[in-house]
Amino acid sequence: MDDCLFAFCVTHVGSFFIRGKMDIILQGIKEGISLIFSGDPEIFKIVGLSLFVSTIAVVISACMGIPLGVLLGTHSFFAKGIVVRVIYTFMSLPPVIAGLVVFLVLMRRGPLGAFQLNYTPTAMVIAQICLVTPIIVGLTYNIVKEKAPIVNRLGLTLGAGRFRRIKLLIVEMRVGITTAVISGFGRAISEVGAVMIVGGNIKGQTRVMTTYIAELKGMGNYERAIAIGIILLFLSFVVNAVLYSFQERESK
Amino acid sequence: MKIKIEHLKKNYDGKSVLNIEELEIPSGKITAVIGPNGAGKSTLLNLIAGIDLATSGKITYAGSEAIPRNQITMGFQKPYLLNTTVEKNISYPLKIRGWDGPQIEERVQRLTNELSLSEFRKKKSWKLSGGEVQKVALARALSFSPGLLLLDEPTANIDPSTVTEIEKILKRFNREEGTTIVLISHNLAQARRISDYVVLLNHGKVMEANDCAAFFKTPSKEDSKRFIAQEIIT
Numbered sequence: 001m002d003d004c005l006f007a008f009c010v011t012h013v014g015s016f017f018i019r020g021k022m023d024i025i026l027q028g029i030k031e032g033i034s035l036i037f038s039g040d041p042e043i044f045k046i047v048g049l050s051l052f053v054s055t056i057a058v059v060i061s062a063c064m065g066i067p068l069g070v071l072l073g074t075h076s077f078f079a080k081g082i083v084v085r086v087i088y089t090f091m092s093l094p095p096v097i098a099g100l101v102v103f104l105v106l107m108r109r110g111p112l113g114a115f116q117l118n119y120t121p122t123a124m125v126i127a128q129i130c131l132v133t134p135i136i137v138g139l140t141y142n143i144v145k146e147k148a149p150i151v152n153r154l155g156l157t158l159g160a161g162r163f164r165r166i167k168l169l170i171v172e173m174r175v176g177i178t179t180a181v182i183s184g185f186g187r188a189i190s191e192v193g194a195v196m197i198v199g200g201n202i203k204g205q206t207r208v209m210t211t212y213i214a215e216l217k218g219m220g221n222y223e224r225a226i227a228i229g230i231i232l233l234f235l236s237f238v239v240n241a242v243l244y245s246f247q248e249r250e251s252k
Numbered sequence: 253m254k255i256k257i258e259h260l261k262k263n264y265d266g267k268s269v270l271n272i273e274e275l276e277i278p279s280g281k282i283t284a285v286i287g288p289n290g291a292g293k294s295t296l297l298n299l300i301a302g303i304d305l306a307t308s309g310k311i312t313y314a315g316s317e318a319i320p321r322n323q324i325t326m327g328f329q330k331p332y333l334l335n336t337t338v339e340k341n342i343s344y345p346l347k348i349r350g351w352d353g354p355q356i357e358e359r360v361q362r363l364t365n366e367l368s369l370s371e372f373r374k375k376k377s378w379k380l381s382g383g384e385v386q387k388v389a390l391a392r393a394l395s396f397s398p399g400l401l402l403l404d405e406p407t408a409n410i411d412p413s414t415v416t417e418i419e420k421i422l423k424r425f426n427r428e429e430g431t432t433i434v435l436i437s438h439n440l441a442q443a444r445r446i447s448d449y450v451v452l453l454n455h456g457k458v459m460e461a462n463d464c465a466a467f468f469k470t471p472s473k474e475d476s477k478r479f480i481a482q483e484i485i486t
Contacts, residue, residue: 174335251378
């Protein structure tokens with residue numbers, strides 16, 4: 001009899017409490033999914049701006065970061081060790097610090113105040129470049145320093161000139177470089193602190209997914225926050241799925 | 253391509269690893285560089301290939317001090333293959349020399365046939381065995397018919413049938429294309445089998461350099477006699 005009572009309590013009373021708490025989340029997910037398919041123009045605009053800002057930032061960071069990583073990995077110079085340590089430190093730069101610095105530089109009384117870029121997508125791109133570039137430089141440098149001596153020696157003995165050897169090195173590191181770029185994109189699309197400070201989360205102008213989620217949470221609008229969260233997760237999944245397919249294809 | 257070495261010195265951290273007063277590597281022949289571990293064999297090859305810089309001295313290639321990069325290549329004991337297919341590895345030196353498609357195809361086909369690599373043409377390089385990797389690296393090095401081929405223990409840790417294949421193709425290229433080949437070998441039997449000229453190095457110095465037959469039959473230096481005797485015994 002006691003055993004039956006215990007089992008009843010565990011099954012029904014326990015599930016009542018769990019279901020009660022879970023209901024809020026499940027309801028949020030359900031409403032979130034229907035919101036995604038409702039074609040809400042505001043959501044599409046926010047997702048579009050998030051992708052635009054992060055993609056532009058990653059492209060610019062890759063254009064700067066990959067050659068810098070290659071240079072760092074293939075050349076020796078005074079204080080290289082310090083430069084590498086600084087880059088490693090900046091790889092984990094807190095977004096709010098990056099945002100604050102960019103904000104101070106771009107504010108009216110700042111060195112670049114004349115351009116009036118604060119609270120614009122351009123400022124958000126700049127802030128994300130500050131976060132993403134060290135990641136791409138650091139990860140590229142790590143692969144280059146490992147592979148460069150071997151690939152350079154091979155290129156030299158096969159008659160490849162300097163430009164061809166650099167090209168060969170980049171081609172040989174394609175999987176590693178792609179991983180670095182994707183990691184940078186992951187950092188850009190998911191960060192909230194920097195874009196909040198320099199963008200200001202202005203509706204229709206600088207509102208991106210992460211800042212919107214933060215605002216919706218504050219307003220208690222969990223369904224909408226979950227909807228945006230699902231889209232953010234989905235985009236992250238797509239990007240990583242593409243990377244995984246590329247890695248798989250290259251290793252077959 | 254005749255190689256002339258004069259007063260060549262190489263130091264690492266102030267320690268002399270190579271000190272050659274004079275050495276000539278004959279053109280159009282196969283030269284075996286032999287000697288105990290740490291004798292300076294790999295250093296000598298790296299200096300000739302121009303992938304390392306000498307502390308002092310000079311190397312002349314067919315009379316010129318400029319390294320003819322387009323005519324020299326080197327194979328390593330642990331070769332690095334590009335992360336792509338066998339055929340793309342072999343054709344890489346041809347592409348950078350501007351060969352056209354049919355010429356590349358003809359050359360790749362010939363080399364893959366000769367080295368029994370035809371069935372691996374589309375195979376990715378990281379799926380090959382040690383012997384296959386060595387053969388692909390050799391095919392790649394030979395693809396553009398270099399004037400000078402430097403090989404650092406190309407047949408170490410490879411099965412006997414692959415060694416025979418490699419030796420056969422080296423001899424053919426030497427005979428038909430006139431490729432000067434310099435190879436490091438720890439295998440005296442191999443040096444005797446394929447080389448025309450032998451250079452014995454020890455402690456970074458040339459102990460003896462002579463025609464292969466004369467070197468093994470009537471070595472003129474005590475060091476050579478001792479080395480040959482020890483290597484044969486061990």
